[in-house]
Amino acid sequence: MKTLLSRRRSLVALLGLVGLQASRAQTAWPSQPVRIIVVYPPGGLSDGVARALAERLSWQLGVAVRVENRGGGGGSVGLQALARAPADGHTLAFSAVSPLTLRPHLGAVGYDPFRDIEPVASVMYTPVLLVGTPSFTGRRFADLLAQARAHPGALRWGTSGLATAGHLVLERVQLGGGVAVTHIPYKGGGQQLTDALGGQFELLSTNVAPAQLAHVQAGHFKPLAVGAPHRLEVLPQVPTFAELGLPQANVTSLFGLFAPGGTPTQVLDRLNVEINAAVQTPSLRERLLASDNLPAQGDRASFARRIAQEWHSNRQLKGANIKME
DSSP, rough: OHHHHHHHHHHHHHHHHHHHHHHHHHHHOOOEEEEEEEESOTSHHHHHHHHHHHHHHHHHHTSOOOEEEOGGGGGGHHHHHHHSOOOSEEEEEEEEEEHHHHHHSSSSSSSSSTEEEEEEHHHHHHEEEEEEOTTOOOOHHHHHHHHHHHHHTTTTTSSSSSSHHHHHHHHHHHHHOOOEEEEOOOOOSHHHHHHTTTTTSSEEEEEEEHHHHHHHHTTTEEEEEEEEESOOOOOTTTOOOOTHHHHHOEEEEEEEEEEEOOOOOHHHHHHHHHHHHHHHHHHHHHHHHHTTEEOOOOOOOHHHHHHHHHHHHGGTTTTSOOOOO
């Protein structure tokens, strides 16, 4: 009898061990290469930061971390791909928060920003710079408002696309300033910058980046305002939107990494720790600061709260006369 009882106990223990090993095998992460979907075209600032981050994460995690560009729809195309990916932590997306906080208010996007997309970790804050192109006859932000009031819709304003931070600035300037401009959305920064230099439109709002700053310093663009907590050291003469009386337009673009909804909590927590560590490495911090971007870090909950706050703030734009071409 004792022998039979002992055998049963051994069998139960063995089954428990097998179950524990199976559970660990199911939750082991990473078990394969990790893919980061960059929701913008290649070659821009965000693409370069994402690739530097992928390189660092590959070293930390011990697996290949690959970057795949899925531009379009102001970031919504890439986030649609993320929402359809397996929720196992092996597919992430690098994006600004605007495709989650603004784009869903303007029309269908194919994903629920709170159910289908999981915020993992913030990476950087990028100031938004508003400049006049060679076609803009004014010299100051006040000239922009005066011209837009005198000739509604005559000023053309280029952005990197629908629901980008530059587009958000445009809409908040229209609402707060009581003016009307014509939005010229692009699918990325390359052609937009070329057309801006050629004077194809009068105004351009864009994330601060070395190329844009070089054209400002060369006199090709007239800096009018910046969305940032304070004036930029590289452009000390340029006021913030808050200083100009439009605090609601004083937008910075927050970028981070996201996972599909339903990704296991332990994987998300591990990712948050790894991403925070990567952002704090000297090489990545220097890369961000050299281009007037600020490293961001924090836990998943604080990142999610920031997104929810911005989503609610942008509800005022829902139903506004915003063309979705």
